Amino acid sequence: xxxxxxxxxxxxxxxxxxxxxxxxxxxxxxxxxxxxxxxxxxxxxxxxxxxxxxxxxxxxxxxxxxxxxxxxxxxxxxxxxxxxxxxxxxxxxxxxxxxxxxxxxxxxxxxxxxxxxxxxxxxxxxxxxxxxxxxxxxxxxxxxxxxxxxxxxxxxxxxxxxxxxxxxxxxxxxxxxxxxxxxxxxxxxxxxxxxxxxxxxxxxxxxxxxxxxxxxxxxxxxxxxxxxxxxxxxxxxxxxxxxxxxxxxxxxxxxxxxxxxxxxxxxxxxxxxxxxxxxxxxxxxxxxxxxxxxxxxxxxxxxxxxxxxxx
Amino acid sequence: xxxxxxxxxxxxxxxxxxxxxxxxxxxxxxxxxxxxxxxxxxxxxxxxxxxxxxxxxxxxxxxxxxxxxxxxxxxxxxxxxxxxxxxxxxxxxxxxxxxxxxxxxxxxxxxxxxxxxxxxxxxxxxxxxxxxxxxxxxxxxxxxxxxxxxxxxxxxxxxxxxxxxxxxxxxxxxxxxxxxxxxxxxxxxxxxxxxxxxxxxxxxxxxxxxxxxxxxxxxxxxxxxxxxxxxxxxxxxxxxxxxxxxxxxxxxxxxxxxxxxxxxxxxxxxxxxxxxxxxxxxxxxxxxxxxxxxxxxxxxxxxxxxxxxxxxxxxxxxxxxxxxxxxxxxxxxxxxxxxxxxxx
Numbered sequence: 194x195x196x197x198x199x200x201x202x203x204x205x206x207x208x209x210x211x212x213x214x215x216x217x218x219x220x221x222x223x224x225x226x227x228x229x230x231x232x233x234x235x236x237x238x239x240x241x242x243x244x245x246x247x248x249x250x251x252x253x254x255x256x257x258x259x260x261x262x263x264x265x266x267x268x269x270x271x272x273x274x275x276x277x278x279x280x281x282x283x284x285x286x287x288x289x290x291x292x293x294x295x296x297x298x299x300x301x302x303x304x305x306x307x308x309x310x311x312x313x314x315x316x317x318x319x320x321x322x323x324x325x326x327x328x329x330x331x332x333x334x335x336x337x338x339x340x341x342x343x344x345x346x347x348x349x350x351x352x353x354x355x356x357x358x359x360x361x362x363x364x365x366x367x368x369x370x371x372x373x374x375x376x377x378x379x380x381x382x383x384x385x386x387x388x389x390x391x392x393x394x395x396x397x398x399x400x401x402x403x404x405x406x407x408x409x410x411x412x413x414x415x416x417x418x419x420x421x422x423x424x425x426x427x428x429x430x431x432x433x434x435x436x437x438x439x440x441x442x443x444x445x446x447x448x449x450x451x452x453x454x455x456x457x458x459x460x461x462x463x464x465x466x467x468x469x470x471x472x473x474x475x476x477x478x479x480x481x482x483x484x485x486x487x488x489x490x491x492x493x494x495x496x497x498x499x500x501x502x503x504x
Numbered sequence: 505x506x507x508x509x510x511x512x513x514x515x516x517x518x519x520x521x522x523x524x525x526x527x528x529x530x531x532x533x534x535x536x537x538x539x540x541x542x543x544x545x546x547x548x549x550x551x552x553x554x555x556x557x558x559x560x561x562x563x564x565x566x567x568x569x570x571x572x573x574x575x576x577x578x579x580x581x582x583x584x585x586x587x588x589x590x591x592x593x594x595x596x597x598x599x600x601x602x603x604x605x606x607x608x609x610x611x612x613x614x615x616x617x618x619x620x621x622x623x624x625x626x627x628x629x630x631x632x633x634x635x636x637x638x639x640x641x642x643x644x645x646x647x648x649x650x651x652x653x654x655x656x657x658x659x660x661x662x663x664x665x666x667x668x669x670x671x672x673x674x675x676x677x678x679x680x681x682x683x684x685x686x687x688x689x690x691x692x693x694x695x696x697x698x699x700x701x702x703x704x705x706x707x708x709x710x711x712x713x714x715x716x717x718x719x720x721x722x723x724x725x726x727x728x729x730x731x732x733x734x735x736x737x738x739x740x741x742x743x744x745x746x747x748x749x750x751x752x753x754x755x756x757x758x759x760x761x762x763x764x765x766x767x768x769x770x771x772x773x774x775x776x777x778x779x780x781x782x783x784x785x786x787x788x789x790x791x792x793x794x795x796x797x798x799x800x801x802x803x804x805x806x807x808x809x810x811x812x813x814x815x816x817x818x819x820x821x822x823x824x825x826x827x828x829x830x831x832x833x834x835x836x837x838x839x840x841x842x843x844x845x846x847x848x
Contacts, residue, residue: 205718
């Protein structure tokens with residue numbers, strides 16, 4: 194049985210939980226913005242796959258993690274253009290288009306990877322990390338929470354920035370109006386289509402960044418289907434956040450830490466069947482749903498196309 | 505979707521407008537009982553694992569016998585009956601290898617319909633004379649050797665096993681590994697961690713869980729995971745003084761850091777050859793096949809990290825298993841593996 198008090202072991206578990214949480218944080222943050230504008234991105238998983246693949250390719254070929262992450266943002270945003278064109282502009286069903294985007298991303302990234310890297314299977318090596326002065330000296334937390342890749346701190350700050358934009362700026366007001374009362378936004382002279390377009394591109398870019406983080410920091414490589422359903426978990430986290438961006442941090446970290454706890458429970462040899470241990474992250478989400486779902490709030494025009502003059 | 509693409513590609517090949525890249529015609533003596541066979545694999549044949557081993561073995565056997573082989577890889581895990589039927593009819597295969605345990609109920613049905621014999625995995629009920637036959641592995645025998653090697657190599661006395669899912673083949677090998685390690689060092693500590701319900705492609709999960717296992721003290725990690733094993737390898741490479749034992753394929757060519765201690769290799773050449781011979785003799789389907797240490801279907805990869813003395817001992821142990829002097833436990837369920845670990 195493992196020594197639970199081992200500093201190295203606890204550090205690895207907390208660090209691993211955070212690493213697992215970050216792709217969910219970025220993707221759910223983007224989805225939250227998009228949902229507030231009335232666009233449900235079922236294809237979030239696809240944006241993440243596009244982002245993961247291009248981030249891996251650029252990071253591997255340039256040796257720059259930052260260029261790779263930037264490429265992930267671009268790839269995710271380009272992927273979300275499909276949603277913009279077919280759902281926001283042409284008003285086709287958001288769920289159907291979202292599923293199509295996932296299938297396209299899975300097929301395209303697998304095909305491209307197999308054609309280019311399946312033989313060599315390159316890896317990116319150990320990712321860089323930024324240790325925060327003084328805080329890094331704290332036992333266990335110093336080497337886990339405060340010694341992460343710099344984009345982790347950017348992501349956490351971004352959740353608060355997005356929250357502020359949504360609540361305190363005219364752009365945020367437009368986004369929320371596009372999801373709540375698009376006809377009112379239209380009457381005020383602001384384009385609903387343009388607002389939803391930018392919100393969807395934001396979702397694509399942030400999900401792509403999440404995918405890029407997953408490939409560069411989380412896995413250190415790319416494997417077909419690497420996202421393993423993270424996009425769907427991110428959608429749930431975005432919905433549970435009830436339009437409050439910083440709550441995405443809570444949801445993502447809860448899920449990531451649950452994954453780490455599931456590993457820990459196996460290693461310490463608890464007398465519970467592994468099947469149940471493996472369900473822990475999902476049980477955590479279900480518990481949160483039960484506790485907060487009744488109070489959850491989704492924009493009234495979510496997933497509905499906007500047609501001027503149509504009720 | 506992938507299966508559909510595969511069917512379309514097969515149609516193209518059958519119509520004469522496909523690439524010949526996947527058609528290998530060997531230069532053998534031309535005495536083979538069939539002139540063409542096919543293999544259907546669920547993923548691409550370049551995964552350094554199950555699919556690659558299967559495809560390369562098929563191409564090798566085709567070359568040895570001087571016959572053609574049609575490779576339909578990346579066929580997915582969905583309903584492959586259209587692909588199997590296409591290969592048996594339009595593509596002209598006289599024998600089909602259905603290289604996934606997930607195909608083991610569909611393939612016998614297609615074989616009965618088309619009359620073209622099919623080789624399936626892990627379905628004893630599929631042994632039907634001149635129609636279909638099943639294959640399995642005694643991979644726990646190779647894993648036993650891996651366990652002995654790990655226990656001899658470990659300096660911390662702590663070994664880690666990481667699996668991508670609760671999979672029968674992973675459980676069999678995990679049990680063999682535990683038994684082998686304990687035979688070398690009864691006090692060795694062994695910890696088992698599973699990535700997820702079906703984390704075969706979860707590279708990030710493989711890395712995360714392996715990092716935790718290493719942080720728990722393991723300095724030799726036995727990893728079974730398909731795509732997720734690349735994440736396991738990453739975690740091992742990032743750690744100091746930790747080595748990795750893989751399964752099924754040989755990742756030596758991508759082991760940049762020299763951490764690959766060994767691999768429990770699965771070789772399908774002899775299996776496919778035996779099946780074709782049995783088709784010629786009219787005995788195909790009368791009984792199943794098994795890869796084991798004795799017939800060379802299961803073996804341990806020798807790397808530079810294994811010294812001669814250790815390798816010689818492993819060879820002796822291998823012979824003892826073949827002779828029946830060592831009985832390797834069969835643990836098809838994960839609970840059996842956990843019980844075995846708990847006995848230490």
